Amino acid sequence: MRTKIREFRKEQKITQEELAAMVDVTRQTINSLEQGKYNPSLELAYKITKALNKERIEDVFIME
Amino acid sequence: MASKKIVTKKAVMYRAVLVIVLIAAGLILNLYNIGSNDFFGYSTVGNFLIYIAFIMILVTAINYFKKKDKIIDERIEMIRYKAMTFTFMVSMFAAFAIMILDGINPITMRYSTFVSYAVCASLIFYVIAYKVIERKY
Numbered sequence: 001m002r003t004k005i006r007e008f009r010k011e012q013k014i015t016q017e018e019l020a021a022m023v024d025v026t027r028q029t030i031n032s033l034e035q036g037k038y039n040p041s042l043e044l045a046y047k048i049t050k051a052l053n054k055e056r057i058e059d060v061f062i063m064e
Numbered sequence: 065m066a067s068k069k070i071v072t073k074k075a076v077m078y079r080a081v082l083v084i085v086l087i088a089a090g091l092i093l094n095l096y097n098i099g100s101n102d103f104f105g106y107s108t109v110g111n112f113l114i115y116i117a118f119i120m121i122l123v124t125a126i127n128y129f130k131k132k133d134k135i136i137d138e139r140i141e142m143i144r145y146k147a148m149t150f151t152f153m154v155s156m157f158a159a160f161a162i163m164i165l166d167g168i169n170p171i172t173m174r175y176s177t178f179v180s181y182a183v184c185a186s187l188i189f190y191v192i193a194y195k196v197i198e199r200k201y
Contacts, residue, residue, distance in 0.1 A: 025137035038139050038201045 002062045006034045008052040023047040079124045083117045090114035143201060147193040154189050155182075 009019055016030045023030075023044065032038035033048070040048065040061075049060050090113035093099050099109030165171070171178070 026135050029137050029139040032201055041138055044138060
């Protein structure tokens with residue numbers, strides 16, 4: 001799975017730590033998601049999408 | 065499941081209760097002279113339990129005064145689960161190997177010593193597995 005977390009995060013000038021605090025996970029988890037090492041649960045994907053002010057999960061997470 | 069767990073005063077209270085139970089058990093064993101008189105160099109089993117209790121106090125105090133929030137999220141839970149599964153599998157293979165080795169050359173080690181080695185080995189395997197899996201995910 002590919003994600004656009006880093007891209008949207010940079011757009012909104014949010015650090016990994018800030019995003020992690022917003023969705024109640026560790027900074028390492030955000031880093032893993034950005035690198036495509038870890039696939040999130042539906043709940044976490046939804047929280048991240050909302051935190052990044054996006055409408056749909058598919059906008060942030062792309063299945064390849 | 066994204067969850068955030070923080071080490072709170074409640075957790076410290078549970079540990080305090082466990083420490084009190086360990087010290088009480090140690091004192092009772094010493095009082096009634098129960099258990100081996102040569103237990104891992106701690107003279108008695110009771111003294112060993114009291115020693116473990118003080119180690120727990122030290123570790124809990126260090127964690128408490130660090131005042132660092134410990135976040136357990138879904139990725140960490142997944143890593144823990146995988147590390148536990150790996151440790152369990154290693155334990156099974158080790159048990160099988162020990163059974164065969166015992167059949168070839170009987171193990172004469174004391175039961176308490178053997179179990180303590182087994183527990184330490186399991187913990188070491190768990191930590192190694194955790195670190196390795198953490199790098200992967």
